[in-house]
Amino acid sequence: MVATIVSKKILDRLREVFKRYGNEVLGDPDITVAFFSTDYEGSVGVLLTSPRFQNMLYSERQDSVWDYLLNNPEVNKDAMFVISRISMEPEAVEFIGALES
Amino acid sequence: MVELTKFTPTYKAEFEQLARDRKEDFEALRDKGRWTASVYLGPYIVEARLKFKICEVLKLERLPAILKTHDLYALLIYAGLLDELKAMPNIFANFNRINDIHQEVAWRYKVAAPFHQVDSDKLNDWLFDSNDGVMTWLQL
Numbered sequence: 001m002v003a004t005i006v007s008k009k010i011l012d013r014l015r016e017v018f019k020r021y022g023n024e025v026l027g028d029p030d031i032t033v034a035f036f037s038t039d040y041e042g043s044v045g046v047l048l049t050s051p052r053f054q055n056m057l058y059s060e061r062q063d064s065v066w067d068y069l070l071n072n073p074e075v076n077k078d079a080m081f082v083i084s085r086i087s088m089e090p091e092a093v094e095f096i097g098a099l100e101s
Numbered sequence: 102m103v104e105l106t107k108f109t110p111t112y113k114a115e116f117e118q119l120a121r122d123r124k125e126d127f128e129a130l131r132d133k134g135r136w137t138a139s140v141y142l143g144p145y146i147v148e149a150r151l152k153f154k155i156c157e158v159l160k161l162e163r164l165p166a167i168l169k170t171h172d173l174y175a176l177l178i179y180a181g182l183l184d185e186l187k188a189m190p191n192i193f194a195n196f197n198r199i200n201d202i203h204q205e206v207a208w209r210y211k212v213a214a215p216f217h218q219v220d221s222d223k224l225n226d227w228l229f230d231s232n233d234g235v236m237t238w239l240q241l
Contacts, residue, residue: 040174057216058140059223062201066194081187084174085201 005041006082013079018048021068026052033093038084046086054090061088107166113156116164120149120241131225137208143145143224144173144203150239151176173200178236192238195227199235 015033022031032049053061065086069075111119123146130139148171152164158181159165169181173196177183186193202208202224211217228236 038119039172039180043174050111057219058202059198059220063223066198066203070190078191080190081193083197085197085204087201087205 003091006035006044010079010082011033011044011092013034013076014046017072017075017079018046018065020074021037021065022048022050022052025064025068026050026053040084043082043084045084048086050088051090051092054087062086105165108163109166111152111164111165113153113162113167116149116153116156116214120143120146120153123149124241125224125237127228131221131241134218135213136215136221137211137213139221140202140217140224141161141208143221143228144199146225146228147173147199147239148176148203150236150241151180153181154180155240158171171203186238187201189233189238192235194236195230195233196235197213198227208212 010049014035019029020031020034022028028050028062030050034047034049036045036047038045046050048065056064065088069080123142127139127143127146130136130142151173152168155168155176156162156164158179168176172178177186177196186196225235228234231237
């Protein structure tokens with residue numbers, strides 16, 4: 001898999017958004033935000049890890065994070081469009097292609 | 102070496118029919134309360150429809166073999182629809198949700214559970230909502 005070219009500025013902005021999501025929606029200021037590379041230039045995958053996901057169904061997790069991104073006026077939509085998928089896990093998992101965490 | 106001029110054996114018309122077939126399968130599974138399997142199968146409707154769209158855009162009767170992938174994001178790019186999708190944030194979000202299911206290997210091995218009805222109902226919305234459904238946008 002080829003490393004994805006996304007500016008550090010956008011990744012930093014997205015990390016801030018997901019940290020705020022963890023804090024405001026999940027009540028977890030310690031949510032872990034990691035990015036993984038995709039095959040597509042200008043696109044990243046996101047892995048969020050928080051024990052608060054434990055009791056949420058798959059679709060609840062997806063709706064929770066996407067509703068936050070779509071309905072929060074502070075979220076920069078251009079930054080949002082670099083995301084090709086968001087995965088959410090209740091505990092840390094190892095994955096291949098990590099950009100940074 | 103990647104062979105750029107090879108084609109899959111499946112024809113454009115078959116992908117078009119395949120998308121309709123997988124939609125009927127998705128509905129049949131939901132009618133029978135097979136919620137978990139319906140979530141696993143649902144994203145194939147999008148995959149088949151995008152493969153049809155690629156053949157249409159490239160004016161090809163068969164799909165190029167290099168696009169023999171389950172990656173919806175790749176298929177979206179080669180269907181020439183990425184920018185159009187980015188102009189519609191709600192559908193973009195639904196596409197992302199479906200893409201994560203399709204890439205998530207765990208769904209293949211989940212044991213059937215009644216609480217997956219919630220996930221199946223949500224997937225049904227992400228696919229077929231009259232305003233923001235991905236398949237509504239892809240005209241199926």
